[in-house]
Amino acid sequence: MPEIHVRNIVKEFGDQRALDDVSFDVAEGELFTLLGPSGCGKSTTLMSIAGFQHPEAGRIAVGDDTFFDAVAKIAVPAEQRNLGIVFQSYAVWPHLTVFGNLAFPLKVRKLRRDAIRARVRQVLELVEMLPYEQRYPHQLSGGQQQRVALARALVYSPSVLLLDEPFSNLDAKLRERARAWVKELQGTLGLTTIFVTHDQDEALSMSDRVAVMSAGEVQQIGTPEEIYRRPANRFVAEFVGRVNLIDGLVSGSGGGGVVVDVAGSSHQLTVNDGAGVSGSVTIAVRPEAVTVMRLDDRSVDGMNTWEAEVETVAFLGDHYEYDVKAGPLALTVQSSRRVEGDRIRVHIPPDACAVVE
Amino acid sequence: MTATSYEQTFPRPRRSLVPAWALHWGTWLLVVALIVGPLVPLLYASLRDRPLYEAGGVLTVQPYRELFGDSAFWHAWGNTLAFASLTTLMAVLGGALVAILVTRTDIAGRKTLGRLILLPILLPSLGMVLGWLVIWGPGGYLTAMFNDRLHLPTLPIDTIPGMALVEATRLLPIAYLTCQAALSRADSSLEDAARSAGARPVRVLSNITIPMLRPALLNAATLIFTLSIAALGIPLLLGTSNNIVFVSSYLYNTWTNATTPDPGSVSAGAVMMLLVATALLVLRNRLLGAEARFVSVGGKSGRQALLRLRSARWPLTGLVAFYLVFTTLVPIIGLALMSVVVVLTPLVAPWELLTSAHWQVLLDDDTFRRSIRNSAVIALVGALLTTAFVALATLVAHRSGFRFRRTLPFLMLYPRATPGIIIGIGFFWAYLITGAFGDYMRGSIWGIMLAFCVRNLPLAYIVMYPTLARIGEELDRAGRAAGAGWWRTSRSIVLPLLKPALFASFILMFVEIINDYDPAVFLVKPGTEVMGATMLAQFIQGTVGPVSALAMVQVVITVVVLSIGAKLFKIGVSGGEHGA
Numbered sequence: 048m049p050e051i052h053v054r055n056i057v058k059e060f061g062d063q064r065a066l067d068d069v070s071f072d073v074a075e076g077e078l079f080t081l082l083g084p085s086g087c088g089k090s091t092t093l094m095s096i097a098g099f100q101h102p103e104a105g106r107i108a109v110g111d112d113t114f115f116d117a118v119a120k121i122a123v124p125a126e127q128r129n130l131g132i133v134f135q136s137y138a139v140w141p142h143l144t145v146f147g148n149l150a151f152p153l154k155v156r157k158l159r160r161d162a163i164r165a166r167v168r169q170v171l172e173l174v175e176m177l178p179y180e181q182r183y184p185h186q187l188s189g190g191q192q193q194r195v196a197l198a199r200a201l202v203y204s205p206s207v208l209l210l211d212e213p214f215s216n217l218d219a220k221l222r223e224r225a226r227a228w229v230k231e232l233q234g235t236l237g238l239t240t241i242f243v244t245h246d247q248d249e250a251l252s253m254s255d256r257v258a259v260m261s262a263g264e265v266q267q268i269g270t271p272e273e274i275y276r277r278p279a280n281r282f283v284a285e286f287v288g289r290v291n292l293i294d295g296l297v298s299g300s301g302g303g304g305v306v307v308d309v310a311g312s313s314h315q316l317t318v319n320d321g322a323g324v325s326g327s328v329t330i331a332v333r334p335e336a337v338t339v340m341r342l343d344d345r346s347v348d349g350m351n352t353w354e355a356e357v358e359t360v361a362f363l364g365d366h367y368e369y370d371v372k373a374g375p376l377a378l379t380v381q382s383s384r385r386v387e388g389d390r391i392r393v394h395i396p397p398d399a400c401a402v403v404e
Numbered sequence: 405m406t407a408t409s410y411e412q413t414f415p416r417p418r419r420s421l422v423p424a425w426a427l428h429w430g431t432w433l434l435v436v437a438l439i440v441g442p443l444v445p446l447l448y449a450s451l452r453d454r455p456l457y458e459a460g461g462v463l464t465v466q467p468y469r470e471l472f473g474d475s476a477f478w479h480a481w482g483n484t485l486a487f488a489s490l491t492t493l494m495a496v497l498g499g500a501l502v503a504i505l506v507t508r509t510d511i512a513g514r515k516t517l518g519r520l521i522l523l524p525i526l527l528p529s530l531g532m533v534l535g536w537l538v539i540w541g542p543g544g545y546l547t548a549m550f551n552d553r554l555h556l557p558t559l560p561i562d563t564i565p566g567m568a569l570v571e572a573t574r575l576l577p578i579a580y581l582t583c584q585a586a587l588s589r590a591d592s593s594l595e596d597a598a599r600s601a602g603a604r605p606v607r608v609l610s611n612i613t614i615p616m617l618r619p620a621l622l623n624a625a626t627l628i629f630t631l632s633i634a635a636l637g638i639p640l641l642l643g644t645s646n647n648i649v650f651v652s653s654y655l656y657n658t659w660t661n662a663t664t665p666d667p668g669s670v671s672a673g674a675v676m677m678l679l680v681a682t683a684l685l686v687l688r689n690r691l692l693g694a695e696a697r698f699v700s701v702g703g704k705s706g707r708q709a710l711l712r713l714r715s716a717r718w719p720l721t722g723l724v725a726f727y728l729v730f731t732t733l734v735p736i737i738g739l740a741l742m743s744v745v746v747v748l749t750p751l752v753a754p755w756e757l758l759t760s761a762h763w764q765v766l767l768d769d770d771t772f773r774r775s776i777r778n779s780a781v782i783a784l785v786g787a788l789l790t791t792a793f794v795a796l797a798t799l800v801a802h803r804s805g806f807r808f809r810r811t812l813p814f815l816m817l818y819p820r821a822t823p824g825i826i827i828g829i830g831f832f833w834a835y836l837i838t839g840a841f842g843d844y845m846r847g848s849i850w851g852i853m854l855a856f857c858v859r860n861l862p863l864a865y866i867v868m869y870p871t872l873a874r875i876g877e878e879l880d881r882a883g884r885a886a887g888a889g890w891w892r893t894s895r896s897i898v899l900p901l902l903k904p905a906l907f908a909s910f911i912l913m914f915v916e917i918i919n920d921y922d923p924a925v926f927l928v929k930p931g932t933e934v935m936g937a938t939m940l941a942q943f944i945q946g947t948v949g950p951v952s953a954l955a956m957v958q959v960v961i962t963v964v965v966l967s968i969g970a971k972l973f974k975i976g977v978s979g980g981e982h983g984a
Contacts, residue, residue: 125884132885138878142900152886155417203414236410
């Protein structure tokens with residue numbers, strides 16, 4: 048399973064720049080996710096790798112094979128790239144049986160009939176669909192069709208696997224099971240995989256690394272933890288999970304971080320991030336990172352601890368959600384604890400703060 | 405299973421012998437050659453002082469000067485425009501009325517009426533004109549009965565309004581289909597909203613439903629106007645007695661009666677007609693763009709509430725049924741009768757004049773026999789070839805990365821606007837200047853077949869495109885990703901999924917080609933006769949009985965083939981016209 052290199056890809060549709068200098072590398076056996084809202088260019092990137100779209104500039108290579116190079120005028124046709132793709136609609140051919148669907152790529156590769164038979168059965172067993180070999184797609188459920196689509200993408204041992212929003216047509220319960228199953232299969236087979244999704248939960252739970260995209264540009268590449276805890280900018284912070292954004296002015300520094308005067312209030316926020324930054328900044332704090340306690344609870348005191356007014360409390364099953372106001376500063380807080388009282392104390396750990404701008 | 409047993413290397417798929425780009429270019433060039441090809445020599449012929457096959461000609465506008473100097477030509481234009489305008493008015497109003505009645509009201513037998521109303525466009529047009537003539541023509545069966553026995557006036561169909569009525573009954577289905585498609589696309593909640601705002605049902609119809617139809621009406625009107633300008637059978641069959649000449653019959657007469665063979669002025673006249681038709685096509689494309697703005701947004705409407713006609717229900721049902729009987733059934737019965745009697749007259753009961761002589765002619769006369777055989781062969785082979793070729797061209801147009809793919813839909817729809825006789829003259833010149841190939845085509849039925857195929861291929865595209873558009877593009881991308889090239893993907897995945905549309909196209913092409921005649925009138929030679937051209941030529945010579953029998957052959961073949969098609973492949977003709 049080789050690695051994938053995408054270098055400085057530019058793609059334009061008319062005046063619209065769909066991809067603007069997109070670059071990333073995917074390591075061997077890695078599950079790499081392109082995450083972003085619709086229209087951010089993630090699918091265009093995937094289709095450029097697959098060969099269904101030709102960028103205006105840049106270079107795409109898998110292992111030692113250059114698939115696309117705008118300068119050298121190389122554009123290997125899609126059918127010669129030997130990639131496995133699972134489409135959003137699954138695209139299981141409705142006029143062929145499950146067996147027929149899986150046999151097609153092998154027939155194209157001119158395998159002998161008994162070799163095709165053996166291989167198809169082997170891969171169907173892998174996706175636990177062997178009993179459905181002779182069924183037609185319309186006789187299968189959505190989840191089963193998805194397994195067939197995946198099996199068809201794997202049957203010819205493609206060099207890499209591309210998944211284009213494969214779970215978006217499944218209902219919530221089935222989706223979670225399918226995620227776990229695909230992740231496990233990918234790990235077992237050691238497939239280098241690029242996965243496209245707009246669902247941040249999916250991206251965080253499945254990926255080795257994530258590239259967050261917006262407006263045709265890669266905003267940040269990192270492990271799910273890095274993306275979530277240290278978002279590189281406001282877009283990433285807001286798109287991945289929920290976030291409190293606090294504007295302020297840097298008033299001091301030290302200890303690998305800065306001290307920020309929160310805009311419009313007398314609060315000072317100590318942040319263990321952004322050493323060397325000055326001027327006005329925006330700090331991102333995840334709602335679940337904020338601690339809430341009763342007004343008379345003094346277990347945590349000192350820096351980043353303020354009194355706050357409780358505006359609303361919502362019970363959401365596994366946690367409570369508070370909307371509070373510490374002076375003019377509005378914060379959303381998630382906590383498993385129910386803290387009584389209209390006035391409470393909130394604490395923002397300096398480690399939970401990320402400078403995003 | 406473990407990862408190790410999954411790991412296997414397979415040979416890379418081999419590239420196909422004919423690369424996709426060669427296939428794309430080949431298809432495109434052939435489409436251009438077939439559709440633009442015949443028009444270029446036509447244009448050239450109209451600008452020369454002598455026929456193309458005579459050497460040493462010079463470029464000149466003399467043919468145009470000759471043509472424009474002939475007052476009969478301008479008179480013919482006047483007649484043609486009056487005829488086309490009247491036809492359009494009647495067909496559009498009638499088609500819209502029937503469409504509203506069938507889709508929006510509780511008229512009795514809605515589905516049956518909706519299906520029967522389509523018949524005239526599929527029936528042989530020349531045969532139907534003949535049917536009208538023997539029943540409603542001067543001295544026709546019912547005309548004589550009404551005038552002499554009942555002393556009631558009838559509409560003389562050998563006048564311009566009469567001819568327009570005949571043509572309008574043939575083209576009414578186009579207006580019906582366009583309006584029906586627009587009505588079933590429209591969200592009925594727009595009408596419901598008006599109802600809840602307090603409007604009575606009839607008010608809703610006049611204030612909401614009919615205004616929404618406006619773009620569909622304009623679109624249908626342009627197409628019907630274009631098609632009626634090209635009518636040839638009607639002026640030749642109905643106009644001759646009163647000496648009413650249309651542009652098409654003017655060109656036909658000039659060509660067949662010319663002292664010098666193949667006069668350039670006919671080509672000049674054809675070019676002029678072509679320009680008018682092209683202008684109308686461009687106008688229609690504009691209108692189709694405008695139509696998109698009228699598409700009401702919103703969820704697909706569920707069951708539409710039908711307007712209750714109450715006491716008007718049976719009278720209106722009767723009116724539509726009456727229309728169907730008198731415009732479709734009666735002419736066919738007239739044809740059938742005419743083919744088995746010596747004379748068709750209300751003075752003597754038909755069963756006292758029975759004869760099998762007309763049908764005997766079909767069996768005995770070489771020309772008639774050959775016509776039937778040639779038409780059958782041409783229709784069968786032509787329908788197969790057209791379907792296959794249009795399928796390929798449609799795939800290139802909509803499922804390839806070919807550079808000029810966007811020109812293909814326009815090219816393939818172009819012959820729809822081109823009058824049949826112009827295609828005929830174009831192919832005549834094209835065969836004349838293409839050496840051995842042209843000589844062979846001119847001398848065989850294949851030359852006529854090619855002209856018929858080109859003339860009718862827009863309908864094949866119109867049938868195929870909507871089905872192709874419904875086949876998700878990810879299905880062919882999955883084929884490409886699996887290692888199959890463009891052609892292999894098309895062959896193994898897209899074409900099998902397109903099968904119902906391919907069958908429908910074949911049936912439609914067969915019916916259209918077997919009934920077509922006007923492109924052939926300049927191409928037939930002894931030995932290459934086809935049914936329609938023989939009917940025209942024989943009728944002009946005064947043979948009516950055997951011609952009626954031949955028309956009945958067309959009617960029977962059409963009805964049988966269409967019912968087989970409908971039975972086997974569940975072919976519905978509905979909506980086939982609105983994408984055109």
